Amino acid sequence: MRAHVYVTLKPTVLDAQGQTIANALRRMQHPGVESVRQGKYFVLTLADTLSTDDAKAEVERIASGVLTNPVIEDYTFRIE
């Protein structure tokens, strides 16, 4: 079982890296790009012995407690 976790800066937080990338893309003839937000992406391989509900609870704990800085970051995840 695998969990995909997406960690992004909260919308209210300035994404300096994202802005830098967006500016560079526009200079590199990619005018269609209005903005870029950069985040982190984790793929967790979980033991198959976990039920889907247990896996969700475990990923919730891991994402909120370890992979994310709750002051400035949000997360979403999906399990496959």
Add this chain to the structure above:
Amino acid sequence: MRAHVYVTLKPTVLDAQGQTIANALRRMQHPGVESVRQGKYFVLTLADTLSTDDAKAEVERIASGVLTNPVIEDYTFRIE
């Protein structure tokens, strides 16, 4: 229109950060975690004037040419 781009290390590349996170998680009483792979996640906001096909071609160029190091990284993306 938004594009979600996921950049990950190629499977053949050692993910030292991912291993470090996995080891830490196991020490922190998350035994169900077998492995962790870490990557980058980008959200590109594109001009609505682009057609979906043009947007796909543009994101393909950006992902392969700017956001990814083709020697060690792979990417996938979806447009919403």
